[in-house]
Amino acid sequence: AQSVTQPDIHITVSEGASLELRCNYSYGATPYLFWYVQSPGQGLQLLLKYFSGDTLVQGIKGFEAEFKRSQSSFNLRKPSVHWSDAAEYFCAVVAGISRRALTFGSGTRLQVQP
Amino acid sequence: DGGITQSPKYLFRKEGQNVTLSCEQNLNHDAMYWYRQDPGQGLRLIYYSQIVNDFQKGDIAEGYSVSREKKESFPLTVTSAQKNPTAFYLCASSDTAATNEKLFFGSGTQLSVL
Numbered sequence: 001a002q003s004v005t006q007p008d009i010h011i012t013v014s015e016g017a018s019l020e021l022r023c024n025y026s027y028g029a030t031p032y033l034f035w036y037v038q039s040p041g042q043g044l045q046l047l048l049k050y051f052s053g054d055t056l057v058q059g060i061k062g063f064e065a066e067f068k069r070s071q072s073s074f075n076l077r078k079p080s081v082h083w084s085d086a087a088e089y090f091c092a093v094v095a096g097i098s099r100r101a102l103t104f105g106s107g108t109r110l111q112v113q114p
Numbered sequence: 115d116g117g118i119t120q121s122p123k124y125l126f127r128k129e130g131q132n133v134t135l136s137c138e139q140n141l142n143h144d145a146m147y148w149y150r151q152d153p154g155q156g157l158r159l160i161y162y163s164q165i166v167n168d169f170q171k172g173d174i175a176e177g178y179s180v181s182r183e184k185k186e187s188f189p190l191t192v193t194s195a196q197k198n199p200t201a202f203y204l205c206a207s208s209d210t211a212a213t214n215e216k217l218f219f220g221s222g223t224q225l226s227v228l
Contacts, residue, residue: 104157107154
């Protein structure tokens with residue numbers, strides 16, 4: 001069965017510093033991978049997705065992620081964090097064509113210090 | 115504006131009571147989903163529906179029921195059989211059920227037990 005692991009529950013960075021959020025997946029076939037962001041008490045917004053092709057994908061709000069098959073990883077990065085980036089971030093993988101629904105990681109809460 | 119509307123934003127359930135969470139979308143999406151979010155556990159799939167009059171159980175369907183009589187509506191009933199219903203419930207929809215290219219989320223309903 002597919003699964004997604006986000007090993008960091010909580011990360012604190014200073015404004016202007018770089019950011020990397022880790023995501024590892026377990027899935028037998030070529031995965032479809034996603035990163036979503038959630039502000040408190042709100043729904044989720046898609047940041048970026050990987051289906052195939054270029055392993056470095058660009059998303060909204062200056063985020064990017066790199067798919068590394070050899071490491072089963074899809075880490076999210078941003079070169080310079082803004083205070084408005086404080087939120088919870090979820091990595092997700094599509095749970096297979098037969099079910100066609102996403103499996104989410106447990107999330108990483110990002111705190112940004114001034 | 116197109117989107118997903120969840121209501122109510124806050125809901126309280128008495129012991130032994132069934133409650134229904136509303137989810138309506140005007141995006142003309144075929145697929146709709148219900149997720150449950152608990153702190154530190156990410157999102158878990160309750161039920162999903164790929165077409166009208168059809169739905170499938172997700173990972174944690176016990177104690178819940180759904181219907182999909184109309185394309186734009188996918189209500190979730192939390193029954194008295196669900197012994198731990200306190201959680202944040204998110205409804206989502208997608209345009210293509212084949213790959214879930216993008217999930218659109220509602221703003222959620224917080225359910226609490228009195």
